[in-house]
Amino acid sequence: MTARIFTSALFAGLVAGLIAVLLQWSLMENLILEGEEYETGNKSHFGGVLVINDALEAAGEPTAVEAEEPEDLFSRFSLAFFAVFVTFVGWALMMVAGFAMAERVGQRIRVKDALLWGIAGFAAIHIMPGIGLPPELPGTPAADLEERQLWWLTTALFSILAFALMAYGRKPIYIIIGIALLIAPHIIGAPHMDGYAGVAPPDLAGEYVARSYAVAFIDWVVLGLAAGYFWNRGAVSKAA
Amino acid sequence: MTTLTNTRTDAAVDTGVLPIVAAIAAGVFLIYFTGFAQASQYHDSAHDTRHTLAFPCH
Numbered sequence: 203m204t205a206r207i208f209t210s211a212l213f214a215g216l217v218a219g220l221i222a223v224l225l226q227w228s229l230m231e232n233l234i235l236e237g238e239e240y241e242t243g244n245k246s247h248f249g250g251v252l253v254i255n256d257a258l259e260a261a262g263e264p265t266a267v268e269a270e271e272p273e274d275l276f277s278r279f280s281l282a283f284f285a286v287f288v289t290f291v292g293w294a295l296m297m298v299a300g301f302a303m304a305e306r307v308g309q310r311i312r313v314k315d316a317l318l319w320g321i322a323g324f325a326a327i328h329i330m331p332g333i334g335l336p337p338e339l340p341g342t343p344a345a346d347l348e349e350r351q352l353w354w355l356t357t358a359l360f361s362i363l364a365f366a367l368m369a370y371g372r373k374p375i376y377i378i379i380g381i382a383l384l385i386a387p388h389i390i391g392a393p394h395m396d397g398y399a400g401v402a403p404p405d406l407a408g409e410y411v412a413r414s415y416a417v418a419f420i421d422w423v424v425l426g427l428a429a430g431y432f433w434n435r436g437a438v439s440k441a442a
Numbered sequence: 443m444t445t446l447t448n449t450r451t452d453a454a455v456d457t458g459v460l461p462i463v464a465a466i467a468a469g470v471f472l473i474y475f476t477g478f479a480q481a482s483q484y485h486d487s488a489h490d491t492r493h494t495l496a497f498p499c500h
Contacts, residue, residue, distance in 0.1 A: 203458065204460075204461035204464070207461050207462070207465045208468075210463075211465060211469075221493075224496075226491065226494045230490070230493075230494040231490060234490050234494070250472070250480060258472065278490065281486075281487040281490075282488075282490045284478045284487070284493075285448065285487055285488035285490075285491035286491050288472050288475065289472070289473060289476040289477065289491060291469075291472060291493065292468075292469045292470070292472030292473040292476065293469065293472075293473065294469070295465045295466070295468050295469030295472070296465070296466055296469035296470070296473075298465060299462045299463075299465035299466045299469065302462045303462055304467070305456055306459075306462075328495075328496060331496070332496060335495070335496070335498055337493070337496035338493065338496075338499065338500075339495075340489075340493055340499075340500070343499065344498075347480070347498060347499075347500065350468075350498035351478055351498045352455070354497070354498050355458050380458050393488045403462070414493075414494060414495075414496055418495060418496065421495075
């Protein structure tokens with residue numbers, strides 16, 4: 203059982219991580235770098251007018267940050283590669299541990315069930331916390347980090363519990379408990395600043411948020427399918 | 443449906459809770475470093491990934 207959990211989680215995490223890193227490189231990094239142009243003051247957009255702040259440079263004033271050299275970008279993208287794989291192996295371990303728990307109470311997890319787990323994971327990790335703390339383009343000022351992390355963790359954990367209870371609880375009371383768990387963090391509310399102080403154009407931030415959700419959705423669907431596939435493969439090879 | 447749920451008896455016998463707990467702990471450990479640890483080497487390495495995957499950052 204131990205080997206089945208850890209090997210299927212590892213393979214599922216690697217498959218989902220591969221898709222995730224390709225999506226991050228192709229869809230997200232260019233927007234992150236563009237956002238940093240505004241974060242560092244190389245560009246500004248006040249009044250809907252794009253200003254590229256070369257004038258400061260010409261006047262001999264120190265610019266905030268130089269554009270990154272290609273080798274810096276290479277190491278940055280390589281680090282992202284490892285971070286994505288580690289992240290998805292982490293999520294896969296938790297999801298497959300959930301499969302094992304479900305199996306202990308007599309619920310067999312087929313690939314189609316695992317797909318639903320992936321979608322539920324996306325909802326619990328992205329949709330529900332995102333109500334209070336939406337994805338942020340780098341350079342977007344926000345409330346105290348530790349408070350946000352605490353709220354994010356609480357919301358994600360409550361949402362996971364809620365979906366599990368609603369899907370596998372056998373009495374109507376579990377649906378009610380699940381709804382309460384889903385709503386509670388939002389009644390308390392996420393930590394927020396008093397106003398908005400983002401320096402990037404709103405259209406750039408909007409594009410970023412939309413892509414972040416799309417990328418996360420695809421990542422989690424792949425994670426669910428892959429975890430279900432390797433989990434069931436483990437069951438077959440064990441039986442053989 | 444009922445026939446499927448009855449076939450799991452052998453799995454239930456050798457399935458300990460320990461590997462499940464170990465897998466969850468390992469998963470939490472990995473997510474802590476990529477998503478939450480604030481030491482600058484973890485933050486900087488995982489920065490773009492944290493933003494892409496909407497972990498609270500900065």
